[in-house]
Amino acid sequence: MGFQSIEINNFRGIKHLEIDNLKRINVLMGSNNVGKSSILEALFLLTGISNPYLSFKVNQYRGFPYDYFKALDVLFFERNHELPITISGKDCQGNKRMMKISPVYGFLDVDKYSNESFSSKEDEQIIGLLSAFNIGDKEYNSSFRGEHTDKGIEISQIHPEGYKENILAKLFKTDTSSEDFVTSLKSIIENKKIDSVISVLKLIEPTLNDVIIMDNSVMVDVGYSKYIPINVLGDGFRKILSLVIFIYEYRNGVLLVDEIDNGLHYSVLELLWETLFKSANEFDTQIIATTHSLDVISSLEKYLSNDERGLYRDDFRAFSIRKYDYEMKAFKYNYENIQFALEQEIEIR
Amino acid sequence: MKHTIYVEDKDRDRLFIEAYLHHLGISKEDVRVVSAKGYTRLFYETGILQNLEDTAQAGKKNIVIFDADYPENGGGFEERKQYLQKEAERIGKDIELFLFPNNKEDGDFETLLEQLVPEAHKGILSCFESYEKCLLKYNNPLYKIPDRKNKLHTYIYTFDKQDNEEEMRFKKQDYCYENPEYWDLNAEALLPLKTFLETHLS
Numbered sequence: 001m002g003f004q005s006i007e008i009n010n011f012r013g014i015k016h017l018e019i020d021n022l023k024r025i026n027v028l029m030g031s032n033n034v035g036k037s038s039i040l041e042a043l044f045l046l047t048g049i050s051n052p053y054l055s056f057k058v059n060q061y062r063g064f065p066y067d068y069f070k071a072l073d074v075l076f077f078e079r080n081h082e083l084p085i086t087i088s089g090k091d092c093q094g095n096k097r098m099m100k101i102s103p104v105y106g107f108l109d110v111d112k113y114s115n116e117s118f119s120s121k122e123d124e125q126i127i128g129l130l131s132a133f134n135i136g137d138k139e140y141n142s143s144f145r146g147e148h149t150d151k152g153i154e155i156s157q158i159h160p161e162g163y164k165e166n167i168l169a170k171l172f173k174t175d176t177s178s179e180d181f182v183t184s185l186k187s188i189i190e191n192k193k194i195d196s197v198i199s200v201l202k203l204i205e206p207t208l209n210d211v212i213i214m215d216n217s218v219m220v221d222v223g224y225s226k227y228i229p230i231n232v233l234g235d236g237f238r239k240i241l242s243l244v245i246f247i248y249e250y251r252n253g254v255l256l257v258d259e260i261d262n263g264l265h266y267s268v269l270e271l272l273w274e275t276l277f278k279s280a281n282e283f284d285t286q287i288i289a290t291t292h293s294l295d296v297i298s299s300l301e302k303y304l305s306n307d308e309r310g311l312y313r314d315d316f317r318a319f320s321i322r323k324y325d326y327e328m329k330a331f332k333y334n335y336e337n338i339q340f341a342l343e344q345e346i347e348i349r
Numbered sequence: 350m351k352h353t354i355y356v357e358d359k360d361r362d363r364l365f366i367e368a369y370l371h372h373l374g375i376s377k378e379d380v381r382v383v384s385a386k387g388y389t390r391l392f393y394e395t396g397i398l399q400n401l402e403d404t405a406q407a408g409k410k411n412i413v414i415f416d417a418d419y420p421e422n423g424g425g426f427e428e429r430k431q432y433l434q435k436e437a438e439r440i441g442k443d444i445e446l447f448l449f450p451n452n453k454e455d456g457d458f459e460t461l462l463e464q465l466v467p468e469a470h471k472g473i474l475s476c477f478e479s480y481e482k483c484l485l486k487y488n489n490p491l492y493k494i495p496d497r498k499n500k501l502h503t504y505i506y507t508f509d510k511q512d513n514e515e516e517m518r519f520k521k522q523d524y525c526y527e528n529p530e531y532w533d534l535n536a537e538a539l540l541p542l543k544t545f546l547e548t549h550l551s
Contacts, residue, residue, distance in 0.1 A: 320399055324406040331399040341396030344359065344384050347403070348396055 001167055002254045002286025003043065006089040010077040012038040017328040023317045024280055026288045027260075028330075029297065029349045030321035035328065036290035037061075039321070040171055040256040042087045043288060047169035047254060049099045050160055052131040053144045061171065061258075067155070069108055069146055072126045075101070081126060091167060092286075097135045104128035104145045108153060128155075135163075168253035170246055173262065181242045184249045186213055193248065200244050200279045204271045205237060236268045243272075244279050251283035260289035261296045269299035277303075277312045292349050301338050320348045350407030352380045352550055353400055355391060357415050359384035360522040362449075362458055366414060368526035372534045373543065375550050388415050388429070392436040401442050410445055410549050413437075414542075416457035417448035425455050445549045451541040459497040464538035466504065467530070473507050474500065505531060 005020035013035050028036045041058040048054040055075055056066055064071040073079045081103040088098035106127040128145030140160035146153045188194055194211060201208050210221035211230075218241075219227035230238055239262075246255055264272060280287050291297070297318065304313050313335040320331040333341065333348065341348045356362035363382045370380060383400060385391040391413065392398070404411050413433060418424025429448055437444045446452075450461035466474060477500050484492050495503070505524045508531065510516040518525055526532050 322399070322403065324402075329402070331395055331402075333395050337395040340386070340394055344386070344396065346383060346396040346400050348399065 001252045001284070002092050003046075003089045003167075004092055004094075006039075006043060006046065006087070008039065008042045009086045010080075010083045011042050011085045011087060012075065012077065013323075014038055014042070014328060015077055017321075017330060019319055019330040019332075021317060021332055022286070022288070024286055024315040025276060025312075026286075026316070027296070027300065027318040028288065028290045028321055029292065029318055030290075030323075031292060031349065034321050034323050036292075036321055037258050040258055040288060040290060043089075043254065044169055044171040044256055045101075046087045046089050046097065046099060047167045048165065049097055049131070049133045049135070050140065050142050050163050050165060052101055052129040052142060053155075053157060055101070055129055058171070061173070067146075067153075069125065069127060069153075072103070072129065076103075095136055097133065099131050099133035102130045102132070104130055104143060106145065106147075108146050108148055168250055169256060170250050170253075171256040171258070172246065173258040181245060182213060182216060182218060184245050185211065185218060188245060188248060189213065196282070197244055197248050197279075200275060200282065201241060203274050203278065204240055204268070205233065211241075236264050239263055240268070240272055240275055244275060247276070247279045247285045247287070248283050251285050254286045254288065257287065257289040259291065261291055261293050266295040266299065269295060270303050273300055273303040277309070277315065281312075281315070294349060297338065297349070298342060301335070301342055304335050305339070318348075350403055350409055351378070352410045352412065353404045354380060354382045354412045354414055355385050355397065356382060357385060357387060357458075359386065362414065364523045365458070365462075365526050369534060369539070369542070370546070370550075372527065373546060375546065380550060388433065391415075391433070392440050392442075398440065401440070401444075405442060411442060412445045412447070412549055414447045414449070417450070417455050418457055419455050426453065445545075447542060447545045451538065452545060453541070459501055461538060461542075462501055462532075463497070465532045465534065465536050467533045470504075470531075473504050477503055 002022070002024070004022050005018070006022070007018045008014045009016050017035070017039070019039070028039060030036050041061070044058060045054055055072060056068070059068065059071045059074070060066050073081055076085060077083060085101040086098065088096065090096050103126040105124040108125060108127050127147075128143060130141065130143040132139070132141050134140065140163050142157070142159050144155055144157040146155050188197060189212065198208060198211060201211075205222065207222040208220060209223060210227075212219050212227060214227065218230040220230050220233065221227050222233070230241065243257070260272075261269065276287060279285070300316075300318075303309060304316065316335060318333040318338055320333065322329045322331065331348075338348075354366055356366055363384050366382050370377075383397070385394065385397055390397065401411050415429065415433065416424070417426040417429050420428065426448055430446065433444070433446055449458045450456040450464070463474065477495075481495060484494055505519060510519065515525060524531065526534070
């Protein structure tokens, strides 16, 4: 399960963008600030379509404090909240979904609240979001709003009745918190699924026999007399391990990875692809990752150039994201297109 | 972003164009040369389409320098010009077009190259033509009659290489176009190309 296409309007720096023909493994390329992270955030919101509260989470990834109402307006294109955000897409089964996010206005500022008689419409701020969405031809609404009470700001949410989300997704950067990763690993161990993960990890560390959690730290068995902390195996292994764990945890769902090569030496990139293709296929997880590194693209082309991996070639697409003034385009590359562009030294990042 | 020149072949045309741009004093900082690997890919290959867009959006020129070819092989100056202009129109891009050898006649890159052989060495081409005629005399289907590409390849290989570097370059089909002993880059035959490049890249 995942998406085959997405359309984004009026979200962050994206006035309008369409991407189609998404596959199992997708790489979004482009220069800094072109909007690659925003595309991942839009996909994340689309999977949590019934929960506009996730907007706080996407802002948190940008460094804003959680529950920070003042940052809600930066979700809107040019901070113009008169134009609603619309994000739509088609999943791999061909089902369409669309969401329209509009602001909810009111007052949260204590001074303004206590001096209500002097407040005017111009002083209203965004105190919540309303999401009107449809899945196929069924329509739903959900919303949240903040209210000032004696105990401080409390948030009330309205969720649609009878709606259950069927696409799970995780959005993360490869410098994601270790707590997140330990929690996911605990769940895998508790569900007795660690063997599936280990069989994939053996591709990068053949001596690996076991992964456990001890005193909230991740420990590995690589054939020594004792378990050793995972940090001893180096940052690269740890990052690839966290990816595999999340791919497993979000099996049948979508993993959105920002700056996939962050912290990885170029020499391990082919191993990264081996791990991703194998585990994404094994666990049926769609991966959409961003990069602006030529090493990432070159290593991917080299990995797929091996005929033994030929069957993976059609599982993959890369998209070069371009912003021309406010017009955005996604140029779609299959394996042969990437090979051609690299050979002819065409700048595709 | 730089102006972009699209050529048909990575080794053959690209190396020549780059050497000729240098000869004209046009800086690499201002122009890049991209190979389309054949005229049918030019307006269909994703990387090229993206580059066409990037170049146009940056206010730079998209320049196409391809072979006119001959009617016998499905081309010809008018035919190729119309095809490429129609394709550019289909994708909504403006291009500046030059077809070898001189942007008005049938022919190809080799047609132009033959005209750049210095007077002092034209004898090599005559020797080759004699060899060609001699082979044809036998009318033997087992014999492969060399073509114009072979002629020019043989021409350049007639010279004793100056050094190892030159030998390596020849092996990569880089025929040292900047060496005036081998090629005359001031030849009159290059006037149409010179005018074209200076007009669009100034």
